[in-house]
Amino acid sequence: MTKHELSFDVRVFSLETIKRALYRYQDKCSFDIQLRDSDIVIAFESSIEDMADRIKREVLDQDLRDTISKQTANVRQLILANAFSNTGLIG
Amino acid sequence: MSPLGKRFKLVDDFNQAENHDYHLLPSRFAGLDDGRYLLSNEVGEYLVVDRSQLESYVKKAVDQDSDFYHDLKSKHFLFDDDSNVAIDLLALKYRTKALRTSQFTSLHLFVVTLRCDYTCQYCQVSRQTDDKHAFDMSEETARKALALVFRSPSPAIKIEFQGGEPLLNFNLIQYVVSEAKKLNETHKRDLQFVITSNLSFLDDTVLAFCQEHGIHLSTSLDGNEALHNSNRPRPGKNSYEITVKGIKNAQRFLGRDKIGALMTTTEKSLSQVRSIIDTYLEHNLDCIFLRPLSPYGFAVKNHQTQKYDIDRWFEFYKEGLDYILEINRQGHHFVEVYTQIILTKLLSPFNTGYVDLQSPSGAAIAAIVYNYDGDVYASDEARMLAEMGDRKFRLGSVHTDSYEDIWLSDVLLDTLESSLSESAPMCHDCGFLPYCGTDPVYHYATQQDVVGHKAFSGFCAKNMKIFKHVIKLLEDPDTKKILTNWVR
Numbered sequence: 001m002t003k004h005e006l007s008f009d010v011r012v013f014s015l016e017t018i019k020r021a022l023y024r025y026q027d028k029c030s031f032d033i034q035l036r037d038s039d040i041v042i043a044f045e046s047s048i049e050d051m052a053d054r055i056k057r058e059v060l061d062q063d064l065r066d067t068i069s070k071q072t073a074n075v076r077q078l079i080l081a082n083a084f085s086n087t088g089l090i091g
Numbered sequence: 092m093s094p095l096g097k098r099f100k101l102v103d104d105f106n107q108a109e110n111h112d113y114h115l116l117p118s119r120f121a122g123l124d125d126g127r128y129l130l131s132n133e134v135g136e137y138l139v140v141d142r143s144q145l146e147s148y149v150k151k152a153v154d155q156d157s158d159f160y161h162d163l164k165s166k167h168f169l170f171d172d173d174s175n176v177a178i179d180l181l182a183l184k185y186r187t188k189a190l191r192t193s194q195f196t197s198l199h200l201f202v203v204t205l206r207c208d209y210t211c212q213y214c215q216v217s218r219q220t221d222d223k224h225a226f227d228m229s230e231e232t233a234r235k236a237l238a239l240v241f242r243s244p245s246p247a248i249k250i251e252f253q254g255g256e257p258l259l260n261f262n263l264i265q266y267v268v269s270e271a272k273k274l275n276e277t278h279k280r281d282l283q284f285v286i287t288s289n290l291s292f293l294d295d296t297v298l299a300f301c302q303e304h305g306i307h308l309s310t311s312l313d314g315n316e317a318l319h320n321s322n323r324p325r326p327g328k329n330s331y332e333i334t335v336k337g338i339k340n341a342q343r344f345l346g347r348d349k350i351g352a353l354m355t356t357t358e359k360s361l362s363q364v365r366s367i368i369d370t371y372l373e374h375n376l377d378c379i380f381l382r383p384l385s386p387y388g389f390a391v392k393n394h395q396t397q398k399y400d401i402d403r404w405f406e407f408y409k410e411g412l413d414y415i416l417e418i419n420r421q422g423h424h425f426v427e428v429y430t431q432i433i434l435t436k437l438l439s440p441f442n443t444g445y446v447d448l449q450s451p452s453g454a455a456i457a458a459i460v461y462n463y464d465g466d467v468y469a470s471d472e473a474r475m476l477a478e479m480g481d482r483k484f485r486l487g488s489v490h491t492d493s494y495e496d497i498w499l500s501d502v503l504l505d506t507l508e509s510s511l512s513e514s515a516p517m518c519h520d521c522g523f524l525p526y527c528g529t530d531p532v533y534h535y536a537t538q539q540d541v542v543g544h545k546a547f548s549g550f551c552a553k554n555m556k557i558f559k560h561v562i563k564l565l566e567d568p569d570t571k572k573i574l575t576n577w578v579r
């Protein structure tokens with residue numbers, strides 16, 4: 001088991017994004033999350049060699065996911081409203 | 092201007108487009124393999140992209156003249172000023188996919204008896220007794236269940252007789268078929284019947300009855316003689332012989348399309364997938380369902396064993412599918428059913444009726460179980476869980492509860508709502524979501540939580556592996572040709 005610490009700048013990544021990324025690895029390790037100045041610091045132990053890299057990549061992925069979901073929230077509503085409306089197929 | 096003219100611009104307009112701005116349409120992604128991602132949209136159209144493509148797409152930096160831009164646009168991942176009809180099209184496609192949910196319960200399972208002549212180890216429900224009254228469904232229970240069946244708005248209704256061994260209560264099957272047909276004179280649904288049987292009691296009377304009413308038979312065939320007999324012990328140790336004889340008789344009298352077989356995967360099966368498939372070919376069956384090990388054993392295993400089992404099962408599935416593709420390449424149409432379900436979701440605008448891969452969950456709204464004593468369960472697995480002492484998903488009883496009581500019960504509505512994939516952690520932004528589903532009973536059985544933590548979930552691990560594998564198989568043009576032929 002090796003101890004790791006990773007920090008992410010809060011001005012770049014939201015706490016939500018980081019929590020969502022860590023959620024995916026909870027079967028592999030447990031995490032401590034702390035706020036230190038303008039950094040979100042994650043501490044964990046793992047015997048998996050590239051665990052830190054995997055987490056960093058996952059945070060970036062999650063950040064992209066958040067961008068997609070923010071930018072498309074309105075359109076998504078519109079599609080669902082159209083799909084379930086009873087006013088004929090294309091309104 | 093004509094309605095068409097309002098909706099579509101001239102081809103020249105597209106060519107003259109200068110605006111480099113585009114808007115994202117709702118999409119999700121998931122890692123596929125090293126450095127590659129599956130990008131999918133709300134209705135299941137997909138692209139395989141690399142990391143830099145993914146980033147440039149999200150950051151709106153894709154060159155409008157590139158092939159990639161064209162792919163993203165034609166598969167509805169973005170829209171620009173020339174394509175704002177995309178939202179209407181997506182809505183229409185979404186509606187087609189969602190149609191299945193609004194049609195409601197189409198599969199009704201009648202557990203007509205718990206009695207069985209077999210003593211299979213992994214079966215939690217069967218009873219070895221001659222006491223007919225204790226474990227057989229009565230006419231009164233069946234009549235009340237049928238009244239509920241026809242309250243479902245589904246235009247197609249399938250009644251499946253299960254057990255124990257349902258042919259041990261053949262009189263009741265005859266009763267249900269004739270009553271259902273009478274009721275259907277007014278209801279006019281597309282009504283079908285299936286008997287799931289080990290075929291021990293398949294005699295001329297049963298065959299004639301099946302022929303008269305167009306009834307399908309479904310049996311269990313676990314593989315070669317030694318494997319089948321060891322999985323399915325019965326007095327006389329001849330279950331393979333009986334099953335195979337039954338399959339042959341049914342094929343001869345009813346037609347090949349009227350009998351199908353399902354297999355149960357056990358520890359012993361894992362090393363002999365080719366031989367299992369050969370057994371199916373030998374008996375003229377044209378498909379096989381390589382099913383995973385069931386988590387509903389007497390001892391529900393802990394999470395880690397679950398995942399370990401999934402890895403081993405996946406190797407079994409992959410080897411089997413490779414072999415099946417080889418068989419297809421030699422000109423023999425033979426299908427693996429789970430792959431077929433996933434292909435239909437990947438390649439067609441339609442949703443499949445497969446209960447385990449739906450969101451909202453298929454429990455009770457796609458299929459429902461009427462137990463021999465009149466208890467109603469959300470699924471067959473829910474009934475097994477009850478046999479193991481947990482009646483969480485018992486929705487009511489045909490004797491005391493109305494249609495509304497059962498289908499609007501808190502346990503059902505809470506389960507359906509809280510287990511929607513679209514709102515579950517990890518699932519809601521997973522690229523595989525359009526092809527996946529939610530299985531609240533499984534997650535409750537393994538994690539005591541209907542949503543389930545997907546990082547620990549055997550359901551998630553299994554499906555993710557299969558999705559990735561099938562999507563990668565589709566990259567080879569020759570294999571794609573074969574697999575496209577499987578789509579229903």
Ligand code: SF4
Pocket residue numbers: 512517518519521522523524527528545550551552554555
């Ligand atoms: S269960 Fe797993 S594969 Fe399926 S949608 Fe959820 S996260 Fe994706």
